[in-house]
Amino acid sequence: MQTLRSQKARIQRLKSTDGVIMLKSFGDWTTDxxxxxxxxxxxxxxxxxxxxxxxxxxxxxxxxxxxIMLFILCYDLLKSNNCSIEVIGAxxxxxxxxxxxxxxxxxxxxxxxxFSSRFLKPLSDIGKGSVAFxxxxxxxxxxxxxxFVNLLYxxxxxxxxxxGAIVKNIEEAGVRAIPIVALTSFLIGVVIAYQGxxxxxxFGANIxxxxxxxxxxxxxxxxxxxxxxxxxRTGSSYTAQLGVMKITEEIDAMRTMGFDPHRFLVLxxxxxxxxxxxxxxxxxxxxxxxxxxxxxxxxxHLSYTEFLHRLQNVLGVKHVWIGICKGPVFAxxxxxxxxxxxxQVSKSTESIxxxxxxxxVNAIFLVIACDxxxxxxxxxxxx
Amino acid sequence: xxxxVITVSDVVTRFGKNVVHDGICLSVRQGEIYGLLGGSGSxxxxxxxxxxxxxxxxxxxxxxxxxNLLTISRSHAAMLRSQWGVLFQAGALYSSLTVEENxxxxxREYTDLPLKLVQDxxxxxxxxxxxxxxxxxxxxxxxxxxxxxxxxxxxxxxxxPELLFLDEPTSGLDPVGAEAFDNLILKLxxxxxxxxxxxxxxxxxxxTTVDRFAVLGEKKVVAEGTLNEVRENPHPIVRQFFGxxxxxxxxxxxx
Numbered sequence: 001m002q003t004l005r006s007q008k009a010r011i012q013r014l015k016s017t018d019g020v021i022m023l024k025s026f027g028d029w030t031t032d033x034x035x036x037x038x039x040x041x042x043x044x045x046x047x048x049x050x051x052x053x054x055x056x057x058x059x060x061x062x063x064x065x066x067x068i069m070l071f072i073l074c075y076d077l078l079k080s081n082n083c084s085i086e087v088i089g090a091x092x093x094x095x096x097x098x099x100x101x102x103x104x105x106x107x108x109x110x111x112x113x114x115f116s117s118r119f120l121k122p123l124s125d126i127g128k129g130s131v132a133f134x135x136x137x138x139x140x141x142x143x144x145x146x147x148f149v150n151l152l153y154x155x156x157x158x159x160x161x162x163x164g165a166i167v168k169n170i171e172e173a174g175v176r177a178i179p180i181v182a183l184t185s186f187l188i189g190v191v192i193a194y195q196g197x198x199x200x201x202x203f204g205a206n207i208x209x210x211x212x213x214x215x216x217x218x219x220x221x222x223x224x225x226x227x228x229x230x231x232x233r234t235g236s237s238y239t240a241q242l243g244v245m246k247i248t249e250e251i252d253a254m255r256t257m258g259f260d261p262h263r264f265l266v267l268x269x270x271x272x273x274x275x276x277x278x279x280x281x282x283x284x285x286x287x288x289x290x291x292x293x294x295x296x297x298x299x300x301h302l303s304y305t306e307f308l309h310r311l312q313n314v315l316g317v318k319h320v321w322i323g324i325c326k327g328p329v330f331a332x333x334x335x336x337x338x339x340x341x342x343x344q345v346s347k348s349t350e351s352i353x354x355x356x357x358x359x360x361v362n363a364i365f366l367v368i369a370c371d372x373x374x375x376x377x378x379x380x381x382x383x
Numbered sequence: 384x385x386x387x388v389i390t391v392s393d394v395v396t397r398f399g400k401n402v403v404h405d406g407i408c409l410s411v412r413q414g415e416i417y418g419l420l421g422g423s424g425s426x427x428x429x430x431x432x433x434x435x436x437x438x439x440x441x442x443x444x445x446x447x448x449x450x451n452l453l454t455i456s457r458s459h460a461a462m463l464r465s466q467w468g469v470l471f472q473a474g475a476l477y478s479s480l481t482v483e484e485n486x487x488x489x490x491r492e493y494t495d496l497p498l499k500l501v502q503d504x505x506x507x508x509x510x511x512x513x514x515x516x517x518x519x520x521x522x523x524x525x526x527x528x529x530x531x532x533x534x535x536x537x538x539x540x541x542x543x544p545e546l547l548f549l550d551e552p553t554s555g556l557d558p559v560g561a562e563a564f565d566n567l568i569l570k571l572x573x574x575x576x577x578x579x580x581x582x583x584x585x586x587x588x589x590x591t592t593v594d595r596f597a598v599l600g601e602k603k604v605v606a607e608g609t610l611n612e613v614r615e616n617p618h619p620i621v622r623q624f625f626g627x628x629x630x631x632x633x634x635x636x637x638x
Contacts (some may be wrong), residue, residue, distance in 0.1 A: 029492055038500050042499070066504050
């Protein structure tokens with residue numbers, strides 16, 4: 001019985017002598033068979049005005065709610081166009097279904113925005129976007145404020161600091177990231193050395209490759225690259241972790257037990273990253289310079305001893321310190337943005353993905369912006 | 384009424400070494416509301432998943448609307464899928480679509496009806512399941528638990544299925560909402576001539592809504608039949624189910 005294909009619903013229009021239009025329906029009036037009849041009928045009902053219609057339903061086979069809906073739709077449209085309709089030959093089971101479904105048919109209440117215009121849409125979008133941005137900024141400052149208060153509390157009551165959680169987060173965000181940080185900083189060292197070597201060779205200034213690698217890696221590249229890797233790796237995972245906890249109401253559960261989520265979740269993460277990132281930057285310094293040294297040896301035939309001797313002379317320790325000092329600032333930005341967006345996740349699982357993306361993009365942007373600011377400040381101060 | 388729509392015979396399901404079903408047999412007749420009962424872990428949800436082709440049993444035979452699910456071809460499977468609707472426990476509404484789009488998605492993908500008609504069918508289903516009209520434009524995350532269930536039911540009914548599978552339809556609803564939902568299912572069966580298979584452990588639903596049901600336990604069907612038939616069954620699992628405090632109170636109140 002089920003393998004039977006539905007017969008196409010058909011409609012036939014006849015004009016009788018006394019000006020009455022005869023509509024005859026055939027076939028199955030079901031979802032899968034309704035298409036042609038629906039188009040004809042809609043067209044017909046829209047254009048007919050002030051006519052009398054006799055609608056013969058006696059040849060209709062099967063009917064489902066889509067068929068009934070089409071009938072109701074056309075019937076109402078014709079009625080509102082001042083047509084008089086007489087329905088004949090409806091089978092009793094179809095009539096019963098019609099009566100049951102009639103009261104669920106949607107009325108004519110056009111649900112939609114009260115006011116919309118294609119030309120004004122960009123303006124209203126800008127307005128909505130600006131308001132959303134303002135609210136977002138306010139929320140972020142509130143988050144930072146709450147975080148700061150909790151930090152002060154923790155500093156005044158050192159016993160409330162969750163050292164276990166901090167250590168665990170350092171392992172998660174720092175130790176486990178060592179391979180990827182090593183690989184990226186190695187490659188950056190290789191790239192810088194190659195680019196520099198080609199240019200310096202032209203002037204016969206091979207030895208200056210050491211200055212170039214030492215300064216650029218320690219001051220700029222290794223903090224920036226490490227922070228970007230960490231933003232992609234840890235910032236996103238912070239958002240996702242906290243977002244899931246928000247959805248499963250774990251955060252609400254913590255609040256009811258008197259465990260402040262800032263103290264238990266946010267502060268350990270921020271502190272862990274602020275400790276781990278400077279160490280990772282130092283590690284990236286070493287790998288990056290080693291990679292540069294290796295390429296200089298291969299490409300410029302600069303011996304390792306020469307390289308290290310020169311490095312000792314030109315690379316002041318302050319440059320290394322400048323790079324490392326950027327670490328805690330970047331770490332704070334990444335962790336705060338990650339946690340903040342984690343708390344913004346709302347009920348739907350879809351929003352986890354959205355906020356994770358936003359969190360990574362924001363964190364990377366803020367890291368680069370902050371790095372630019374550092375450059376300006378250090379240059380102005382002559383450091 | 385006596386046409387069988389679903390027959391399950393000798394179904395064996397194993398996950399690794401863990402045997403979930405060991406020779407399940409049951410049958411569902413056309414037009415009835417059939418309940419699958421059992422404690423947690425008795426494999427009722429697994430059985431439901433096998434009925435809707437999300438899982439394959441290791442052996443045995445499952446026939447749904449005359450098709451053997453273990454040997455079914457792709458095209459027949461596609462046809463079968465268009466003849467049933469499934470209501471998942473947590474609704475499983477697509478979170479990136481509005482309620483309206485969720486309900487209309489099968490209509491838009493599988494039929495080429497005019498958009499206006501699709502919209503009206505969707506709104507009819509929304510009215511049918513008792514959702515307020517303004518819910519149409521909301522996203523699933525903005526709905527309450529009861530509304531999610533209703534929207535998911537409307538989605539399951541969008542194509543006028545012959546068979547409706549419900550996975551714990553009343554779980555997570557308050558008693559008033561659960562009763563309303565049970566009544567809704569009864570009403571919809573009358574309007575649309577549905578056959579309903581539901582996994583449930585809501586005693587009230589069993590009393591008021593379900594025509595016949597099977598009790599799963601010890602990897603088998605320990606009892607099958609109408610409420611009165613099953614209550615006569617001396618099996619300890621059945622006794623436990625209806626003999627507990629909740630079951631006794633429920634049976635005192637009657638239908």
